[in-house]
Amino acid sequence: MVADTVLYHPTLTKLVKFWDVTPQREKTYRLLAYLSRFLGYYAYRKGYSKETIDMFINLKNQFSFIRKGMRFFKPISHLQAAAKAFDNKLMDPVLQATTVIRNLGYAGYLTIDAFLFGKMLGIVDKSRFPEAAKYASRFWLLGLVAGVVNSLRIIYTLSSYEQNPEDEKSATDLATIKQKLYSAKRKLVWDLLDSFIALNSLDYLHFTEGDVGLAGVLTSIMGLEDYWSAQKA
Incomplete structure (x- = not known):
């Protein structure tokens, strides 16, 4: 009963439909790429290990790679x-x-x-x-x-x-x-x-990777908000 309530919840149904469309998935990967960029800089500033920093850099590169394929046409x-x-x-x-x-x-x-x-x-x-x-x-x-x-x-x-x-x-x-x-x-x-x-x-501006990453996170969220508002339940 609890499982049915969760599986058939209108929000979950809308979310499944939301991520079943390429533009929404591409924008989600954009959010993850810029979030990884921001977190990588944050980890660097806080003195985290090189492995942690490299992990975020690799995540950013992988998400960016996937995005390029999704918007080919x-x-x-x-x-x-x-x-x-x-x-x-x-x-x-x-x-x-x-x-x-x-x-x-x-x-x-x-x-x-x-x-x-x-x-x-x-x-x-x-x-x-x-x-x-x-x-x-x-x-x-x-x-x-x-x-x-x-x-x-x-x-x-x-x-x-x-x-x-x-x-x-x-x-x-x-x-x-x-x-x-x-x-x-x-x-x-x-x-x-x-x-x-x-x-x-x-290179017209020279702000940090964290600043650029945060700006990308904000615009990605704005794009996802538009798609979510337009998505029918």
């Missing part, structure tokens, strides 16, 4: 999103341009990431294109900067909304506006944190 979805935004002539010009640039940046980043995956598998000579990882980070940063501008544009546009207190429709619209504003501000924080990671990977 992901550039295509970003190219499709860029094409749809480009063809949408009714979209705000700033939002349209930043959406196109953001998705092209992500597509470039993930394409190079797939190439790096090939190098890790030994399909591509590991000595070829040693700067590929840097170019991947540059494309990622390009997409993130476009995302920041996109969020700022949404925040600026929606902040000027004025409510008519005698209009019930206006009250409903205001609730929708507030939700969109919250989403835009949350996405802005998300992109800024990921930009922090990209800037460190490009």
Whole structure:
């Protein structure tokens, strides 16, 4: 009876469905990779043994390796999103341009990431294109900067909304506006944190592995929260 209660619990059922989809699993591995990165630095600062530190480093590398395989075809979805935004002539010009640039940046980043995956598998000579990882980070940063501008544009546009207190429709619209504003501000924080990671990977910033790992943990949790909210029980 107790086993049935646990096995058929709605939360457990939702969790099983949640991890049965590739994007959710990929984001979970991202969380584990950045958590391992943070814990590795923490262990180093606290004077833990070399074996413990190496364990976290190996975990980070293994989780990152798995992630690369899980998002091998992901550039295509970003190219499709860029094409749809480009063809949408009714979209705000700033939002349209930043959406196109953001998705092209992500597509470039993930394409190079797939190439790096090939190098890790030994399909591509590991000595070829040693700067590929840097170019991947540059494309990622390009997409993130476009995302920041996109969020700022949404925040600026929606902040000027004025409510008519005698209009019930206006009250409903205001609730929708507030939700969109919250989403835009949350996405802005998300992109800024990921930009922090990209800037460190490009050596424009020089924060510790612990700082980068913590930023990655936070953005991974934000991504998982979105997937969890969208997941049907």
